[in-house]
Amino acid sequence: MSKVTVLSVDDIAFLEPYLPRSKDELPFVTLTYASSLDGMISLAPGLRTTLSGSATKSMTHYLRQYHDAILVGVGTVIADDPSLNCRYPGADFEPQPRPIVVDPRARWDYESSKLVQLSLQGKGKKPLLVHVAHGVERKNQDDGVCEHAYLPAEGEGPDSNSSSLDWMSMLMEFKRRGMDSVMIEGGATIISALLRRPELIDSVIVTLAPTWLGAGGVTVQPAERHEGGERVNAARLMGTAWRQFGDDAVLCGRLGT
Numbered sequence: 156m157s158k159v160t161v162l163s164v165d166d167i168a169f170l171e172p173y174l175p176r177s178k179d180e181l182p183f184v185t186l187t188y189a190s191s192l193d194g195m196i197s198l199a200p201g202l203r204t205t206l207s208g209s210a211t212k213s214m215t216h217y218l219r220q221y222h223d224a225i226l227v228g229v230g231t232v233i234a235d236d237p238s239l240n241c242r243y244p245g246a247d248f249e250p251q252p253r254p255i256v257v258d259p260r261a262r263w264d265y266e267s268s269k270l271v272q273l274s275l276q277g278k279g280k281k282p283l284l285v286h287v288a289h290g291v292e293r294k295n296q297d298d299g300v301c302e303h304a305y306l307p308a309e310g311e312g313p314d315s316n317s318s319s320l321d322w323m324s325m326l327m328e329f330k331r332r333g334m335d336s337v338m339i340e341g342g343a344t345i346i347s348a349l350l351r352r353p354e355l356i357d358s359v360i361v362t363l364a365p366t367w368l369g370a371g372g373v374t375v376q377p378a379e380r381h382e383g384g385e386r387v388n389a390a391r392l393m394g395t396a397w398r399q400f401g402d403d404a405v406l407c408g409r410l411g412t
């Protein structure tokens with residue numbers, strides 16, 4: 156496993172314009188992930204896949220220390236059993252981001268997960284799990300190892316069967332809980348959905364690894380978009396900047412609306 160090392164002064168200067176700034180109503184949202192040249196983020200559903208080299212891994216940990224929270228979907232915690240803490244040299248407990256898992260139907264069995272173990276050992280903050288308000292068995296808001304937030308599903312009445320949570324409501328809830336910045340790391344479903352909500356995303360930082368994962372991989376692909384009856388690009392980065400980190404390229408920008 157590669158070591159997380161300190162970034163160069165030039166790497167840090169490159170990232171600076173994309174770091175969180177204070178916002179009033181909503182948290183600052185950074186969307187960041189590592190992609191192959193064929194637009195994939197893992198070899199197959201459910202398979203943890205390393206795409207970032209040691210320099211871009213260090214970059215991810217550098218970014219984590221500037222965020223109050225790291226958000227992933229339930230597909231990612233089940234596939235990866237991640238740590239989601241900040242291992243950048245010098246990072247202590249206080250810069251640790253809080254892990255957030257979007258798990259609408261409470262299907263993640265988290266008791267023996269790394270996230271819970273790290274939090275119990277004082278090496279990470281207590282995870283926050285986000286569920287739909289109706290149709291799931293409710294736990295205490297704090298069950299000792301995780302906190303649980305129950306939010307109305309989109310288009311919800313008490314009889315609704317929807318599992319879809321509204322991103323604006325989730326972000327407002329995070330802000331209400333004191334989180335001013337959220338780093339969204341994946342997986343494919345979460346990233347693809349957010350690429351269609353450009354107004355909610357403040358920074359995008361994508362690592363491009365010089366490899367093709369091949370057929371059957373998990374692809375980032377936002378839903379198609381139409382304007383005036385015509386098919387148009389689904390999403391686009393503006394104000395882009397590139398830099399090489401080891402063998403990888405890092406592309407930063409902001410989503411156009």
Ligand SMILES: NC(=O)C1=CN([C@@H]2O[C@H](COP(=O)(O)OP(=O)(O)OC[C@H]3O[C@@H](n4cnc5c(N)ncnc54)[C@H](O)[C@@H]3O)[C@@H](O)[C@H]2O)C=CC1
Pocket residue numbers: 187188189190195196197199200201202203204206227228229230231232234235257258259260318319320321322340341342343344345346348373
């Ligand atoms: N290369 C990279 O940077 C990363 C790769 N990954 C990979 O991605 C793969 C996992 O991707 P996915 O299976 O797509 O899982 P995912 O992590 O995107 O989670 C998908 C699930 O999240 C929930 N969800 C998402 N949006 C929701 C919403 N608006 N409302 C309610 N629930 C919502 C749903 O239950 C959905 O099934 C894994 O193989 C993992 O290794 C994950 C993160 C980063």
Ligand SMILES: Nc1nc(O)c(N)c(N[C@@H]2O[C@H](COP(=O)(O)O)[C@@H](O)[C@H]2O)n1
Pocket residue numbers: 187188189203204205206207215227231232235236237238239240340341362
């Ligand atoms: N930036 C990046 N590069 C990769 O190659 C990856 N596979 C990921 N995955 C994301 O990072 C999480 C793992 O974090 P820990 O090292 O366990 O703290 C994983 O769950 C994905 O969110 N990211």
